[in-house]
Amino acid sequence: MDTAKLELAAQRYAEAEDAREAAATDLRAESAAAQAQGADEVQVAQATGIPVEELRDL
16 A cells, blocks of 8 residues: 555645644734734724634634
8 A cells, every 4th residue: 555645645734734723823913913902803803804703712
């Protein structure tokens, strides 16, 4: 059995998860910074295109 494609897919998946986690961290930080500067949750949601409920779950 050749597992090269499977191993590559697993590696790409792990890299994508790492990138998603880094992006979520950035989004949390920027959302907090915007709110610290006076933006409310609705404004942050509109700016990101992410519903308020999803932003809260981050």
